[in-house]
Amino acid sequence: SQQGEEDPQALSIQEGENATMNCSYKTSINNLQWYRQNSGRGLVHLILIRSNEREKHSGRLRVTLDTSKKSSSLLITASRAADTASYFCATDLSGNTPLVFGKGTRLSVIA
């Protein structure tokens, strides 16, 4: 069963706009990670946020974590056509345990 649920399922924006994706999960976690997948290929790790962190930045990515609401958001600023992909959140329950993925958000960035 999948713990994380991303919202929305699909998102279409213009190049230069910001994209926000949300993830909700059910149980306590050690950390939450975001991955990108291009066209059904391998997953690329984007960013990891630990349960004691509230916000993290990496380049154009900003991730927030609210453990009281069991939710996270991924913001991609100034989106580019190359950001078109599926984005997955994955929870790690106790550190180095199997990742539990959501169903993903399909992002389309239109040039």
Next chain:
Amino acid sequence: ETGVTQSPTHLIKTRGQQVTLRCSSQSGHNTVSWYQQALGQGPQFIFQYYREEENGRGNFPPRFSGLQFPNYSSELNVNALELDDSALYLCASSFVGLETQYFGPGTRLLVL
């Protein structure tokens, strides 16, 4: 590029057959995990190997089995293939104590 490679990239089998998928871990990594990703879904954990021993298993039947070799390469074997086994199979390598997993490009299996 993560340094994790998988072979083959695509595979077509018929129901009832057996298949072996291979994964070469990133250099220095001693843990490998396998995931199944059905179309339109997120990856689901099959099992993990650490130091050549199974170190955790998801909700998959025994006909899904694996091996990890001393050089940390790995195999996923699936016996008695079913139509629902059609999916992208991903392996991910990591080092115990590190939280990030590095995924290979996957093997797409089609069962007819």
